[in-house]
Amino acid sequence: MTSPQGRAFAVMLAVFGEMEAEAIRARVRAARAQILKDGRWPGGGIPYGYQSVPNPNGPGRVLAQDQERIGWLAGAVAKALSGETVNAIAAWLTDSEAPLPARRTERTSGSGSWNRQTVDGLLRNPVLAGMTPHNPGRAKSAKRVDPFAVLLDERGQPVISRALAIITTEEFATLQRLLAARTVPQARKKAERQSTSAFLSRVARCDECAVYLCRGTNQKRPVLYCPKCRQTIGRTALDAYLIERLLIERADQLVGDLDVAEAWARAGHDDMARRAVLVSQLDRLAIRRGVVGRYFDEERVLLTWSSCRQHPRA
Ligand SMILES: [Zn+2]
Numbered sequence: 402m403t404s405p406q407g408r409a410f411a412v413m414l415a416v417f418g419e420m421e422a423e424a425i426r427a428r429v430r431a432a433r434a435q436i437l438k439d440g441r442w443p444g445g446g447i448p449y450g451y452q453s454v455p456n457p458n459g460p461g462r463v464l465a466q467d468q469e470r471i472g473w474l475a476g477a478v479a480k481a482l483s484g485e486t487v488n489a490i491a492a493w494l495t496d497s498e499a500p501l502p503a504r505r506t507e508r509t510s511g512s513g514s515w516n517r518q519t520v521d522g523l524l525r526n527p528v529l530a531g532m533t534p535h536n537p538g539r540a541k542s543a544k545r546v547d548p549f550a551v552l553l554d555e556r557g558q559p560v561i562s563r564a565l566a567i568i569t570t571e572e573f574a575t576l577q578r579l580l581a582a583r584t585v586p587q588a589r590k591k592a593e594r595q596s597t598s599a600f601l602s603r604v605a606r607c608d609e610c611a612v613y614l615c616r617g618t619n620q621k622r623p624v625l626y627c628p629k630c631r632q633t634i635g636r637t638a639l640d641a642y643l644i645e646r647l648l649i650e651r652a653d654q655l656v657g658d659l660d661v662a663e664a665w666a667r668a669g670h671d672d673m674a675r676r677a678v679l680v681s682q683l684d685r686l687a688i689r690r691g692v693v694g695r696y697f698d699e700e701r702v703l704l705t706w707s708s709c710r711q712h713p714r715a
Pocket residue numbers: 607608609610611627628629630631632
């Protein structure tokens with residue numbers, strides 16, 4: 402290695418080694434892609450509520466629902482969709498002695514309790530809607546499943562296994578929105594509060610009856626309901642949805658001297674101040690009847706922003 406020839410030789414060896422390593426990586430990627438395309442299980446951590454079973458249609462293994470655990474998973478998802486916090490769901494699973502994920506039992510043997518990270522991970526896994534997590538560009542070390550990186554078909558649509566799904570892709574999107582809203586400090590505070598906040602007081606109307614929806618509770622959960630036709634919509638998901646759209650779509654619009662993002666930050670937890678920010682941007686907010694009506698569904702929200710006033714800095 403001390404002569405120029407020796408160093409050149411070492412460089413050549415390194416180059417060949419790198420070429421071979423890249424060829425191996427490419428073969429592994431191609432094999433994995435083919436396995437996923439065949440609907441088979443490529444190995445790795447099996448999500449809670451599922452198990453791998455021999456593929457009935459060929460070689461390898463496929464994922465299937467684990468009948469011992471799928472009910473607990475479905476229960477956790479239903480609770481999350483109805484607005485319960487991840488901590489409350491973890492406590493419920495622990496109190497009901499739901500079987501823990503296999504790997505956790507080994508690692509934390511003796512504790513026997515669920516924690517919020519585990520529950521949070523379950524609720525973010527695309528397998529809930531029968532989709533396959535797939536993110537070819539991402540390092541394997543990524544801590545958490547990215548709920549929006551899933552296996553797509555030739556038309557760019559998610560590949561969905563009906564045998565695995567316990568909710569629809571729309572419900573899955575709603576669930577992710579709820580989880581994301583809780584990571585915003587103000588939204589978390591609001592979601593955990595049981596009171597009927599004034600945030601949407603005299604703001605949303607019933608699409609059918611044209612009257613303002615009233616604040617109330619249904620099974621201790623905050624709702625808006627129409628005093629005429631009695632249609633009801635859950636507040637937890639609706640508030641989170643409206644706040645998200647307001648802060649994303651209207652962040653640069655003006656409220657007095659401030660833009661929406663600043664005005665919202667200044668409003669803090671003051672419901673009337675937050676209401677004022679929302680109302681300043683609204684042209685129309687109406688709620689229409691849900692088809693099934695059990696879960697929040699963004700199709701029910703008819704929202705038009707007022708015509709734009711551009712921020713001078715924008
Ligand atoms: Zn009505």
